[in-house]
Amino acid sequence: MTARPEVGLEPEVADQTVVILSGLSGGGKTAAAKLFEDLGYVVVDNLPGELLADLAELVSNEPERFAQVAIVVDIRTGDAPLALAAMRGALEGRGIAPRIVFLEARDDVLIRRYSETRHRHPLGDRRGIASSIARERRILDPIRQEADVVVDTSDLSLRQLRERLFAQVATRAQPDQLAIQIITFGFKFGVPLEADLVFDVRFMQNPFYIPELREHSGLTEPVRAYVLGQPITKRFLEFLHEFLEFTVPAYVGEGKTRLTIAIGCTGGYHRSITIGEELATWLRERDLGPVAVFHRELDRR
Numbered sequence: 518m519t520a521r522p523e524v525g526l527e528p529e530v531a532d533q534t535v536v537i538l539s540g541l542s543g544g545g546k547t548a549a550a551k552l553f554e555d556l557g558y559v560v561v562d563n564l565p566g567e568l569l570a571d572l573a574e575l576v577s578n579e580p581e582r583f584a585q586v587a588i589v590v591d592i593r594t595g596d597a598p599l600a601l602a603a604m605r606g607a608l609e610g611r612g613i614a615p616r617i618v619f620l621e622a623r624d625d626v627l628i629r630r631y632s633e634t635r636h637r638h639p640l641g642d643r644r645g646i647a648s649s650i651a652r653e654r655r656i657l658d659p660i661r662q663e664a665d666v667v668v669d670t671s672d673l674s675l676r677q678l679r680e681r682l683f684a685q686v687a688t689r690a691q692p693d694q695l696a697i698q699i700i701t702f703g704f705k706f707g708v709p710l711e712a713d714l715v716f717d718v719r720f721m722q723n724p725f726y727i728p729e730l731r732e733h734s735g736l737t738e739p740v741r742a743y744v745l746g747q748p749i750t751k752r753f754l755e756f757l758h759e760f761l762e763f764t765v766p767a768y769v770g771e772g773k774t775r776l777t778i779a780i781g782c783t784g785g786y787h788r789s790i791t792i793g794e795e796l797a798t799w800l801r802e803r804d805l806g807p808v809a810v811f812h813r814e815l816d817r818r
Contacts, residue, residue, distance in 0.1 A: 533580050534558075535613055536587040536686060537601060539660050540620030541653055542639055543627040545670040545678060546589055549620060552679050553587035562589040566600030573607035588615075591657070592639050598659040616686055619657075619664035621710055622671040624650055665696065665775055669710035672813065684809045690774060694806035695765055698777045701735075701793040702813045703785030709813065712779035716757065716792075721750055724787040734815060735790025744791040754792070758799060765805050776806075785814030 536553065540546050554560045559582075561572060569590070576583040594600045601617070608615050622630075627650050631638060640649040661667060666685040670678060690696040700709050708715060724730040724740050733740050744750055768776060780796070782788035790812050797810045 533576070533583065533613055534585045534686075535576060535583075535608060535615040537604065537615045537617045538587050538589045538620070539591050539597070539601065539617065539657065539664070541622065541627060541650065541657065542592060543630045543636075544620040544622050545668075545673075546591060546620055548675060548678060549618070549682060550587060550589055552675075552682060553585075556585070556683070558585040558587045559583055560587045560589070563593055564588070566590075566595040566597070566603070569594075569600050569604040570607045573604055573611065573613075577608070577611035577613055590660075592653055597657060601660055601663070616666065617660070617664045618666045618668070618682065618686065619661045620668050620670055621654075621661070622669060623707065623710065626671040666698075667711035667775075667777065671710070672706060674816070677811075677816070681811055684811075688807040688809055690806045693769055694804075695768055695776045696774060697765075697800055697806050697808045698775070699793045699797050699800075699808065699810045700777060700779045700813055701785055701789035701811070702779055702781045703783060703789070703817075704781045705783060706785065706814060706817075708781065709777070709779045711777050713777045715779045715781065718753070718780060718782050718788045718792050721753075721782075721788050722747055723783065725784065730787070732818075733787075734812075734818070735787045735792075736794065736812075736815075740787055741791050741794075744788050745795065750792075754795065754799075757796065761800070761805070762803075784817075785812070786818060790815065 538546055538549055550560045550562055564572060572588065576586055588604065590597055590601045590604060605615055624647065628646055631646055638646055638649040640652050642649065668681050673681065685698065688696050700712065702709055704719070721744060724743050727743065730740050730743060735741065735744065780789045780793045793810055793812065797808050800808045
């Protein structure tokens with residue numbers, strides 16, 4: 518019998534929830550599959566691509582048994598983009614709209630993970646792990662482009678991965694909206710791979726250099742007041758609002774379903790967090806789409 522899901526973590530289920538989980542080898546799919554399993558999902562992994570259409574039929578024919586399903590489709594499937602297209606088409610043809618989640622990480626992180634586990638890369642050959650990773654990125658890029666959710670797991674703890682996954686899986690945009698994700702980060706720790714738009718707010722005066730503000734994050738009122746009180750901040754937010762009011766409808770018109778906005782400062786603890794929260798509030802007020810916010814560096818302190 519499946520254990521009862523943790524309170525507060527289970528996504529809302531209308532009829533059937535089908536997640537197609539894909540991504541790079543070493544990107545965190547095994548951990549993600551286990552998280553879905555812990556939440557009561559039926560998890561199907563490493564199924565040959567030729568059987569995915571049959572699986573779609575089985576899932577649609579037994580909605581009670583397969584109320585929540587996570588299906589891993591990756592490089593081991595064979596022609597992964599073709600297999601995913603067939604799987605997605607079979608599900609949508611039966612009235613089930615799957616959510617596609619793509620997990621990735623920086624090359625240096627993937628290489629380190631393989632070095633630590635001593636596992637063989639599925640595309641491994643004599644040219645080395647870096648070459649295999651590059652080839653896999655090229656092969657899976659069509660899936661990444663089609664994904665509803667893209668997550669860079671390079672610097673995520675298991676708890677953070679769980680929060681990111683289930684916040685995104687539970688969020689659905691209307692046909693005339695975008696599912697918007699805001700990530701705040703520190704440039705000294707690297708730019709998030711999943712970002713569609715990156716805004717650098719290091720031109721704002723830094724609360725780090727104010728002794729009484731240094732240890733407080735951008736979520737606190739004193740830091741917020743300091744950052745938002747700067748004339749240059751007000752002008753930047755006016756520009757950002759105007760830019761997004763113009764581009765979001767254009768993205769929707771082009772068929773885009775998700776938008777990840779990354780906002781960075783030096784350490785990702787003060788300015789970027791304040792601006793990220795302020796932007797999220799503005800987006801929600803205008804109902805441009807569901808908005809999720811993730812402060813990547815918040816737990817580093």
